[in-house]
Amino acid sequence: MTLPRRTIGFTLIEVMVALVIVSLALAGVAASMGQMIDTANTMRDRTFASWIAQNKITEMRIAGVIPEVGESSGDVDYANTSWDWTANVSETGVENLMKVDVAVSYAGSDATVFKVTGFIGEPVAPGQGNLAWNSGQPDRGQQQ
Numbered sequence: 001m002t003l004p005r006r007t008i009g010f011t012l013i014e015v016m017v018a019l020v021i022v023s024l025a026l027a028g029v030a031a032s033m034g035q036m037i038d039t040a041n042t043m044r045d046r047t048f049a050s051w052i053a054q055n056k057i058t059e060m061r062i063a064g065v066i067p068e069v070g071e072s073s074g075d076v077d078y079a080n081t082s083w084d085w086t087a088n089v090s091e092t093g094v095e096n097l098m099k100v101d102v103a104v105s106y107a108g109s110d111a112t113v114f115k116v117t118g119f120i121g122e123p124v125a126p127g128q129g130n131l132a133w134n135s136g137q138p139d140r141g142q143q144q
Contacts, residue, residue: 048079049104049114056085056102057118064123067098075107082107089120096122 010018060067073086088101103115 045081046114048081049083050116052076052078052083052085052104053102053114053116054118056087057100057116057120060087060100061118061120061123066096066122067100067120069098083113084108092119 067089069089069091071086071088073084075082075084077083083104084107085102085104088103090099090101092099098120100118100120101115102118103112105112
């Protein structure tokens with residue numbers, strides 16, 4: 001009496017177990033990719049909000065006047081997204097130096113995406129800004 005030959009290969013159970021293991025690994029990779037995409041989108045939006053806040057502080061600086069103490073707000077369309085900004089100007093205790101906090105959020109949202117703090121001093125004539133730092137010292141840019 002001869003025994004039946006065993007066929008060479010994988011059984012259905014072995015193939016099913018292998019597929020379950022592969023599917024779990026792929027699900028983990030997909031979840032990780034989703035988190036990386038969410039993080040990239042968050043960082044992109046925080047960068048845009050930072051740029052908007054810095055632009056607002058720069059606009060206030062180049063206006064040529066010391067801003068008044070108080071709060072102002074507005075909206076801006078940037079990178080195909082609507083944003084709201086709020087600027088809060090406060091005194092610093094130093095004469096003619098104001099602190100400006102600009103908070104940026106998505107339009108219609110109260111959650112701040114990014115906040116930038118800047119300082120605005122008394123405007124000076126172009127080319128005169130460094131004279132206060134060099135007063136009483138020879139001009140460092142010229143040879144003596």
